[in-house]
Amino acid sequence: MHHTQDKSSALGQGVIIFVFLGALTLLEYFIAVAVNNTPLLIVVAIVKAALVLYYYMHIGSLNDDDHGAGHESYAYKTGTDRLGLWLFLLSDAFVFLGLGVARFNLLGLTRPELAQLFGLFVTNVLLISSFSMNRAETLMAHGDTKGFMNWSLITMILGLGFFVGVVVIEWHTIPAIAEPVLILFGEHAGFVPLTASGTAMGAIFFMMTGMHAFHVLTGLALLQVVRSKAGKGYYSAEKHWGVEAATIYWHFVDVVWIFFYPALYLIGKLV
Amino acid sequence: MGGALFVTLMRWLLPIALPTVFSPMPLFDTQFFFREPAWLFGGLMGVLCFVWYHGVMDDWYQWARGIDTPEHHEDKPGIEKYFGPSLDHKVIGIQYTVTALALLVIGGTFALIFRTELAASRLQFLTLEFRLFEQNGLQLYNSLMSLHGMIMIVSILLGVAAMMNYLVPLLIGAHDMAFPRLNAFSFWVAPPAAILLVSALILGGFDTGWTGYPPLSAKAPLGIDMFFLGVFTAGWSSILGSLNLIATTLRMRAKGMTAFRMPIFVWASIATSLIALTATQLIGLSFQLVAFQRVLHMGFFDPDKGGNPVLFQHLFWFYSHPAVYVFILPGLGIVSELLPVFARKPLFGYKWIAMSSLAIALVGFVVWAHHMFTSGMNEYLRVPFMYSTLLVAIPTGVKFFSWVATIWGGKIDTPTPMLFVLGAIVVFLLGGITGPPNATVSVDLHLHDTYYVVGHFHDTLFGGFVFPFFAALYFWFPKATGKRMNETLGKIHFWLMTPAFLTLSFGMMRIGLLGMRRRIADYDPALGFDNMHLVLTISGFLIALSILIFFYNLVISIKRGEPATGNLWNSRSPEWQVVSPMPAHNYDVPFEVVGEPYDYGLAGSKYIEFITPKKK
Incomplete structure (x- = not known):
């Protein structure tokens, strides 16, 4: 299990992985601007997702040998819960897979006109929230409830920021707020935003970002539940499955965006 | 409320x-x-x-x-527990069974109504003048025909869940499923889903068939929304149920039960659950997209806005073809499970059967586009999908050869469950061998949307689900109630249903080959199908009569069936080594697996041994 690692090296690992993820995100942005090579963008996305799955979501812990502890022990039951959660994520991934297939079926190698720098900005907000969540969980695994409360609060603020960025600003839900912000991020004045009911391109853009935003919201709700329990001292270094579950789910939402971001913003020719 | x-x-x-x-x-x-x-x-x-x-x-x-709440809640005794959110997998299994049978009756009644209309050419009672629920007769025909399809599918999904829920924890020696609350949730979304489906009939119906293809479904009356919602929520049941089953099987097996010592039905359940867990999301998504197109005017499938109707078919069939393996794999597992009991011989090629279930499930993921040979998808996709589809015949063939080899030279006993097992083998064989013509592009272009296809899939679903489901009900009824079902009535049920069903499916295939199109309310008398359609309608009513006999049998057996608390079928399976009906938390004394599961007739062989607690 990951909390056998000592605290400072576990925290340090989180930082290093975050640096890698940030660098790869910038790299993919420049690949898109400079050469726009689709296979290369997909490879970068897969590498990013693999880093999150392995180092932040601890997919390897599915393989932990916990039979020695006995079927009624907390460790064994947590192992079963963990398997259940991963099976759920596998199932959920097929929704996003279906949306990805729909996007390439409808749009092929073209993409909608979106505020590029703003997309990069919200992507990084979500990425940083994954980092802060990793930090929160690592602290909890070492019994630091206060540290967990602080870092998970940062995560929630960043997550809410991402949600507002997509649903209020990128969607143009409230034009009076959206337009000045997008112009600030380099969008030319008088641009025509996508609409859900306009073209199929708009429809699939709203569907993909909307389904993802829905998962961000549920992730925030889970975090809030876990935080309120942690505040009452419910979790300890030995028993914090709830924290682990909310963390894995939060990272999963990030992994989905790792694929959706290039699919919507980077891959293909602008129409 | x-x-x-x-x-x-x-x-x-x-x-x-x-x-x-x-x-x-x-x-x-x-x-x-x-x-x-x-x-x-x-x-x-x-x-x-x-x-x-x-x-x-x-x-x-x-x-x-x-x-925190206690891990188990004690159920109220008596019948009351079946109406509340019980956490006991056996109670939930029975709840699933009853709901599945209720839907079977509703879906069957719908079929009888439109089958009656089809008994003769021209419109008899579902006419343009006839009006019910804001629909004329023709629209009502369409609604009933479409709902018959989907209600039966949901009924089968619940029936599959019933068998897996009731049996798998017993077969692997677990005290319950891995997530009992999730299990209760999975069941309790099903009744409202069923109500939503049926409510489609009252809210204007819909005319798309069970497949709900746009653009037709994007323009259908409000009923289609209830249809979408019903399927969507029934999908949760299926997804969460399979998640639970996989976790249970991987984590809660008895001591010594290695992968290749699991009962064969457990392998079938795992294969089924892998499909249901993942692919179900795609039908949910496809229906959700159409619903959004309807209410939010999003143009996914609207060519005017740059959408693509064929995309819907890809998303839809990515689930809906593998779904037929969800329907049949547990049934075929029941056949493999029961044959050795009644042939008193080891199951032939255990590992091959186990692997063939997984193989069917995995190949099943890459065959979907064979439903779309005529739909205008890219032509280069046709041949690969033809070959991948034909590939399914190989693992299916493995099962048949193994069954034949199991029966060969056995001391065969034929009580009612075994009759239904043998019936399943025959009917599924007919369903199986009428499949490859549909998979072959050149033939399918002619067979598509004819009664031949209807006959074929009714054969596979009766052979793959209905017959094994009845076999399972007759076989495990004593386990659940401590009484056995009436043998004579059971045999009448079998000998009435089987010939009637074979007549029905052969007749459908015959007129299908002669050019009878599916999904239509009327046909030209000059085609000369009147007599055959009359025969089909009579067969349909005979099947309904046999089901009525089954229900009568069920009721009188619950009330005053012959007591059967021991190992009635002389089975080696663990659940029969303890008293019937099964105790509340299954095995009071845990067991250990010490041998092979199906070594019937081998002297001195043992499958399980109860671990007697050491004296202190």
């Missing part, structure tokens, strides 16, 4: 609230006097509120507040 209240409330509130929230999106008036988004949202909330107020999520709510 709360759910119904909420639906009503939403119906009044949403038409006011929605236009203000989504003001840029024009809300259109349907041909009805109410607004469509309100019904969609209200229906969804209705399901959630029903589940919430029924107490299914009480423990989760307590956990979220940081209050």
Whole structure:
């Protein structure tokens, strides 16, 4: 299990992985601007997702040998819960897979006109929230409830920021707020935003970002539940499955965006 | 109650609230006097509120507040426990069974209604003048025909869940499923889903067939929304149920039960669950996209807006073809499970059967486009999908050869369950060998949308699900009740249903080959199909009669069946080594697997041994 690692090296690992993820995100942005090579963008996305799955979501812990502890022990039951959660994520991934297939079926190698720098900005907000969540969980695994409360609060603020960025600003839900912000991020004045009911391109853009935003919201709700329990001292270094579950789910939402971001913003020719 | 209240409330509130929230999106008036988004949202909330107020999520709510609850709740004794959110997998299994049978009756009744209309050419009673639920006779025919398909599918999904829920924990020696509360949730979303499906009939019906292809489904009456919602929520049941089953099998097996010492039905359940866990999301997504196209005018499948109707078919069939393996694999598992018991011989090629279930499930993921040979998809996709589809015949053939080899030279006993097992083998064989012509592109271009296809899939579903399901009911009824079902009535059920069904499916295939199209309410008398259609209708009613006999048998056997508390079928399976009906928490004394599961007739062989507690 990951909390056998000592605290400072576990925290340090989180930082290093975050640096890698940030660098790869910038790299993919420049690949898109400079050469726009689709296979290369997909490879970068897969590498990013693999880093999150392995180092932040601890997919390897599915393989932990916990039979020695006995079927009624907390460790064994947590192992079963963990398997259940991963099976759920596998199932959920097929929704996003279906949306990805729909996007390439409808749009092929073209993409909608979106505020590029703003997309990069919200992507990084979500990425940083994954980092802060990793930090929160690592602290909890070492019994630091206060540290967990602080870092998970940062995560929630960043997550809410991402949600507002997509649903209020990128969607143009409230034009009076959206337009000045997008112009600030380099969008030319008088641009025509996508609409859900306009073209199929708009429809699939709203569907993909909307389904993802829905998962961000549920992730925030889970975090809030876990935080309120942690505040009452419910979790300890030995028993914090709830924290682990909310963390894995939060990272999963990030992994989905790792694929959706290039699919919507980077891959293909602008129409 | 709360759910119904909420639906009503939403119906009044949403038409006011929605236009203000989504003001840029024009809300259109349907041909009805109410607004469509309100019904969609209200229906969804209705399901959630029903589940919430029924107490299914009480423990989760307590956990979220940081209050732990005991792992098991003791059920109320008697019949009352079947109406509440019980956590016992055996109770949930029976709840599933009863719901599945109820839907079987509803779906079957729908079939009898339109089958009667088809008995002779020209329109008899479902005419243009006939009106019911805002629909004329022809629209009603379409609604009944479409709902027959989907209600039967949901009935089969629940029947499959019934068998897996009741049997798998018993077969692997677990005290319950891995997630008992999730199990209760999976069941309790099913009844509201069924109600939503049936409500489609009252809310204007729909004319798309069970496949709901756009553009037709994008323009159908409001009924299609209830159909979408019903399938969507039934999908949750299927997804969460299979998640639970996989976790249970991987984590809760008895000591010594290695992968290749698991009962064969458990292998079939795992294969089924892998499909249901993942692919089900795609039918949910495809229906959700059409619903959004209807209420939010998003143009996914609207060519005017750059959408693509064929995309829907890809998403839809990615689930709906593997779904037929969800329907049949557990049934075939039942056949493999019961044959050795009644042939008193080891199951031939255990590992091959186990692997063939997994192989069918995996190949099943890459065959979907064989439903689309005529739909205008890219032609280069046809041949690869033809070959991948034909590939399914190999693992299926493995099962047949193994069954034949198991029966060969056995001391065969034929009580009712075994009759249904043998019936399943025969009927599924016919369903299986009529499949490859459909998979072959050149032939399928002619067979597509004819009664040949209808006959073929009724054969596979009867052979793969209905016969094995009845076999399982007759076989495990004593385990659940401590009484056995009446043998004579059981045999009458079998000998009435089997010939009637074979006549039905052969007749369908015959007129299909001669050019009878599916899904239509009327046909040209000059085609000369009148006599055959009359025979088909009579066969349909005979099947219904046999099912009535089954229900009569069920009721009198529960009331005053012959007591059977021991190992009635002389089975080696662990659940028969303890008393019937099964104790509340299954095995009071845990067991250990010490041998092979199906070594019937081998002297001195043993499958399980109870671990007697050491004296202190």
